[in-house]
Amino acid sequence: MNHSERGLEALSWDELEQAVERFVTADGPNTGDLPADEFFTLWARFEAERRQVVEVEGEIVGEEVHLALAPSSVGSAEVKGQEIRLPDGMRIVLRLRVAQPTAA
Amino acid sequence: MSVRLPPGFTDVHKEITRRFVEGESFSQAERALLFEAFDLLHKATVATEAGWESFITTYEQLIETPFADHYLRGLVEAQDIEATAEPLRAQVSRRIMPALREAGLIDPAEPSSFYLLAYCLYWWYAFARGYAFEVEVLRDLEASGILYQAHDVLDPRARRSPFDLVVLGFRGDIKTSTYFLQAIRTQGLLHDFYITRVYEPGERERIVVVFLKEPAWEAIDGETTPVTLEALAGSLPGVFRLQQNDTILIVLDYEEWKTRLLRAQKLDQENRR
Numbered sequence: 093m094n095h096s097e098r099g100l101e102a103l104s105w106d107e108l109e110q111a112v113e114r115f116v117t118a119d120g121p122n123t124g125d126l127p128a129d130e131f132f133t134l135w136a137r138f139e140a141e142r143r144q145v146v147e148v149e150g151e152i153v154g155e156e157v158h159l160a161l162a163p164s165s166v167g168s169a170e171v172k173g174q175e176i177r178l179p180d181g182m183r184i185v186l187r188l189r190v191a192q193p194t195a196a
Numbered sequence: 197m198s199v200r201l202p203p204g205f206t207d208v209h210k211e212i213t214r215r216f217v218e219g220e221s222f223s224q225a226e227r228a229l230l231f232e233a234f235d236l237l238h239k240a241t242v243a244t245e246a247g248w249e250s251f252i253t254t255y256e257q258l259i260e261t262p263f264a265d266h267y268l269r270g271l272v273e274a275q276d277i278e279a280t281a282e283p284l285r286a287q288v289s290r291r292i293m294p295a296l297r298e299a300g301l302i303d304p305a306e307p308s309s310f311y312l313l314a315y316c317l318y319w320w321y322a323f324a325r326g327y328a329f330e331v332e333v334l335r336d337l338e339a340s341g342i343l344y345q346a347h348d349v350l351d352p353r354a355r356r357s358p359f360d361l362v363v364l365g366f367r368g369d370i371k372t373s374t375y376f377l378q379a380i381r382t383q384g385l386l387h388d389f390y391i392t393r394v395y396e397p398g399e400r401e402r403i404v405v406v407f408l409k410e411p412a413w414e415a416i417d418g419e420t421t422p423v424t425l426e427a428l429a430g431s432l433p434g435v436f437r438l439q440q441n442d443t444i445l446i447v448l449d450y451e452e453w454k455t456r457l458l459r460a461q462k463l464d465q466e467n468r469r
Contacts, residue, residue, distance in 0.1 A: 099207065
């Protein structure tokens with residue numbers, strides 16, 4: 093049996109109804125508090141994964157784009173004007189230009 | 197009627213979703229996959245009379261909007277929140293499948309629609325458990341004499357405020373540990389402090405923990421011990437200083453936080469006289 097056959101598609105309607113009833117009777121297992129060690133380990137893992145993505149937001153004001161780090165990425169990089177400075181020293185400089193209208 | 201699952205929602209996500217509905221328990225790695233699966237399902241869509249709608253919109257319209265007020269009012273009026281919350285949660289949960297069926301959004305002949313049911317169950321429990329914990333904490337803060345301003349959980353608009361409460365001018369959130377991790381995954385820690393709850397396997401007592409950013413800690417102040425995230429589980433209770441990249445978090449037991457907070461608020465009141 094492959095993974096696809098192990099998805100919800102593998103259940104008949106009756107089996108699904110029974111599973112939902114068991115789920116509700118068990119008060120939604122796995123949806124609340126976590127064991128302390130699992131909580132802190134997962135936190136460390138997610139934090140490390142999140143830090144691999146730097147989200148930069150831009151606001152177009154007139155002909156300029158004002159860049160800023162998204163709240164989720166504060167501390168992950170530095171934005172100065174049109175330049176994004178990454179922690180490893182790499183710098184990304186944006187050079188933007190207004191698109192010229194194309195002739196019909 | 198049809199459902200479109202997002203391209204990144206693979207067979208392993210399908211399997212973990214089925215296992216979630218069947219009430220199985222998960223290893224740490226599987227738990228991470230479970231979070232990923234339900235985050236991905238935000239992007240799934242279902243064909244409705246009004247056109248393709250996201251699972252989030254469908255959940256909000258058919259589950260949260262009609263059922264949340266009744267549940268939350270029950271919590272607010274309950275003497276024993278925990279004992280009241282469980283049957284109230286179950287009452288709503290049993291109505292999810294019929295509500296989706298009645299709206300023509302779940303069909304026995306179309307198994308991909310079962311994922312909408314799983315999505316609604318998952319987020320209903322996140323919502324319901326989260327608010328049960330929040331109401332419990334707010335009630336305890338009031339009983340402890342802590343001064344705070346909180347959003348009104350009975351007001352649907354106020355519920356959408358980005359933070360739950362303000363203490364000493366600092367913004368905080370109250371989240372179950374599952375939902376706290378979901379926030380870490382998607383947005384990071386935006387507020388000044390967080391209250392969450394974990395447990396030690398084998399022990400009945402759950403531990404309520406507070407994480408404060410430095411400014412919120414400086415308002416109540418005290419000695420701290422440096423610690424890493426990995427070592428925290430075995431170190432609680434205590435007052436710890438946790439360096440997370442460039443963010444410093446102070447971690448302490450909820451009761452200890454309340455004691456220090458009360459002291460700081462009394463001092464603040466005396467200084468104002």
